[in-house]
Amino acid sequence: VKKNNVENVAVIGAGYIGVEIAENFIHSDKNVALVEAMDQVLNPFDFDMAQIIQKELYDNGVNVVLSDPLSEVNDNHVVLKSGKKIDAEAVVLAIGVSPETKLAEDAGLKIGETGGIEVNHNYVTSDPDIYAVGDVIEVYSKIARSKTRLPLAGPAQRQARAAANHMYNIPNKNNGVIGTSVIRAFDYNAAATGLNEKQLKDAGISYDFVYVIPTDKVSLMPDANPLHFKLIYEVPTGKILGAQAIGKGNVDKRIDVMATAILMDATVEDLTESELAYAPLFSTPRNAVNQASLVATNLINNRYNQVPVTKVRELVENDAFIVDVREEDEYEAGHLVNS
Numbered sequence: 001v002k003k004n005n006v007e008n009v010a011v012i013g014a015g016y017i018g019v020e021i022a023e024n025f026i027h028s029d030k031n032v033a034l035v036e037a038m039d040q041v042l043n044p045f046d047f048d049m050a051q052i053i054q055k056e057l058y059d060n061g062v063n064v065v066l067s068d069p070l071s072e073v074n075d076n077h078v079v080l081k082s083g084k085k086i087d088a089e090a091v092v093l094a095i096g097v098s099p100e101t102k103l104a105e106d107a108g109l110k111i112g113e114t115g116g117i118e119v120n121h122n123y124v125t126s127d128p129d130i131y132a133v134g135d136v137i138e139v140y141s142k143i144a145r146s147k148t149r150l151p152l153a154g155p156a157q158r159q160a161r162a163a164a165n166h167m168y169n170i171p172n173k174n175n176g177v178i179g180t181s182v183i184r185a186f187d188y189n190a191a192a193t194g195l196n197e198k199q200l201k202d203a204g205i206s207y208d209f210v211y212v213i214p215t216d217k218v219s220l221m222p223d224a225n226p227l228h229f230k231l232i233y234e235v236p237t238g239k240i241l242g243a244q245a246i247g248k249g250n251v252d253k254r255i256d257v258m259a260t261a262i263l264m265d266a267t268v269e270d271l272t273e274s275e276l277a278y279a280p281l282f283s284t285p286r287n288a289v290n291q292a293s294l295v296a297t298n299l300i301n302n303r304y305n306q307v308p309v310t311k312v313r314e315l316v317e318n319d320a321f322i323v324d325v326r327e328e329d330e331y332e333a334g335h336l337v338n339s
């Protein structure tokens with residue numbers, strides 16, 4: 001890039017790697033276009049949550065192009081499926097990875113339905129003398145109860161340990177994967193665990209969700225910021241299926257709690273009693289995890305009806321009667337039209 005005096009960069013793929021690459025090129029004073037075939041960035045997140053990161057990218061000068069896949073690469077520009085041309089002296093492909101299974105196939109190993117090497121719970125392949133771990137294998141989803149692929153470093157290192165244990169006749173407790181990840185995009189951190197709404201629909205699992213926006217620490221603290229927290233749970237059991245958190249603070253610690261809860265098959269009611277670390281500089285007396293689980297428990301018990309945040313614009317446009325019960329200073333800081 002430096003050698004060729006590149007000024008315009010097209011990053012193809014708006015997953016974790018694509019977003020991180022786009023940010024770093026912005027910090028290098030390049031003109032950056034982030035091109036994504038889907039209608040949102042960061043596929044592990046639901047559409048409503050992804051909008052926060054999308055706006056952060058826009059606000060920092062990234063030209064985010066959605067629902068328009070790459071069609072052609074030329075010397076100084078790329079062409080998208082729509083026919084749109086984007087100036088680019090450099091193109092970065094960040095469109096995911098596919099398992100390289102040729103060696104396994106040549107060795108006669110069985111390849112699974114997802115394209116990864118098939119292994120059992122001890123990571124033994126179809127040949128009892130050969131183990132396989134990491135991005136190249138097919139894994140079991142604890143929540144969806146189906147085979148999947150999960151190219152993440154955390155699961156890979158646990159798989160390596162489990163395979164080594166089995167070699168020494170040490171038993172393994174393999175609960176499957178849930179998919180926990182985190183990313184920083186400019187001033188925002190975003191973390192997710194479990195399945196999102198689209199994945200749950202594809203798996204045929206009945207679910208509902210709550211979306212709360214507390215502060216990440218006591219609001220009197222000068223560096224307190226909103227924490228967008230989404231909790232997804234099974235209906236009617238209340239079993240936790242997934243969670244997503246986005247904010248300027250330490251969202252990862254909330255998601256780590258949720259990942260542990262999913263591993264333990266906890267319900268939203270279990271989380272209402274979770275005792276989490278508190279001091280004004282670190283959190284709030286009622287942690288986002290507690291708050292979301294309390295709201296979810298109310299919903300499960302039919303104590304009130306929820307209006308998803310994505311429906312609020314529609315309500316305003318249809319002149320719905322909206323009552324804002326906050327304090328006057330909170331209302332003046334920002335409120336819905338005609339509320």
